[in-house]
Amino acid sequence: EIGLMKVIRDAPTNKIIRLQLFGDPIKLGLYPVMGKFTPDGKYYIAADLKAKKSDQGNTYPAELFVVKFNFEPNQPHYLLSKQEVGFNLEEFVIHPNGNTIFALSSNKSFYPQQYLNEQDTAKLHLLDISASGEISEVKSYPIKGKYPSSLAIDNDGSHLAVSISEYQTYGISLGGIQFWDYIESPTKQLF
Numbered sequence: 013e014i015g016l017m018k019v020i021r022d023a024p025t026n027k028i029i030r031l032q033l034f035g036d037p038i039k040l041g042l043y044p045v046m047g048k049f050t051p052d053g054k055y056y057i058a059a060d061l062k063a064k065k066s067d068q069g070n071t072y073p074a075e076l077f078v079v080k081f082n083f084e085p086n087q088p089h090y091l092l093s094k095q096e097v098g099f100n101l102e103e104f105v106i107h108p109n110g111n112t113i114f115a116l117s118s119n120k121s122f123y124p125q126q127y128l129n130e131q132d133t134a135k136l137h138l139l140d141i142s143a144s145g146e147i148s149e150v151k152s153y154p155i156k157g158k159y160p161s162s163l164a165i166d167n168d169g170s171h172l173a174v175s176i177s178e179y180q181t182y183g184i185s186l187g188g189i190q191f192w193d194y195i196e197s198p199t200k201q202l203f
Contacts, residue, residue: 013037014044014058016081016089025184027031040077040090045101047079050110055145056091057106057113058082063170065100074101076115077198079144092145096151103163105172112200113147114163114172122159122177133162136192140201150200155182169195169202174200 015037020029038134041060049056056079062072073096080090097104098117105114120132134155141147157176164173172192192202 014040014047014056014079016083026157034107035087035089036084038079038089040079040091041075042072045130046103046104048106049106050106050141051112054110055079055141057104057141057147059101059104061101065118065122068120070099073097073099074117076101076104076113076139076147078141078147080145093147095139095147095149097139097149102161105163106166107165107169107194109169109196111141111143112169112194112196113137113141114140114165114194114202115129116155116160116163116174118159118161120154121157134158135165136160136172136202138194138200140200153192153202155187157190160190 013193015027015029016034018034020032043061045059060075075094075096077094078092080092083173093194097115098119100118102116102118102174107172115137118134121134137152138150140150157179159177160174162175174190177187194202
């Protein structure tokens with residue numbers, strides 16, 4: 013479940029007295045792990061892994077949920093939409109414009125003795141959020157290397173960095189950082 017808590021403070025001292033549930037919580041997947049507000053604060057994006065990363069029998073891809081919290085008393089919170097983002101979601105970042113999300117899923121790329129094919133390779137997902145809170149995938153891009161573990165975006169949202177734990181090379185195992193450029197028009201894409 014995901015919910016909103018209200019901080020109750022003592023008036024004279026301004027110290028926190030207690031936390032109080034604000035509205036009813038929303039049921040949210042099987043294994044929720046992280047969330048972030050869009051830059052304008054309109055929506056909350058929450059991630060659900062569906063299972064622990066060590067569970068190799070996991071058959072459910074991770075999902076991102078778009079939640080609309082109501083800050084008015086006695087008004088319900090809403091789950092607006094959701095989108096699958098591959099197995100073993102590692103990280104997601106929200107573009108400064110608030111209508112684009114980038115999600116990094118390692119899929120099965122870190123499993124022992126795993127040969128990386130198109131299905132099991134890690135992916136960088138480019139997602140769109142409409143003004144009404146509908147989330148949809150624009151495209152996913154394969155990531156070369158095993159176990160990408162973090163994702164960062166620059167201040168203006170034009171570049172992304174993806175850390176890779178290990179490339180499939182002969183001999184010495186090396187990791188690295190991949191840099192991606194993002195363009196928004198005429199269509200959203202990464203290269």
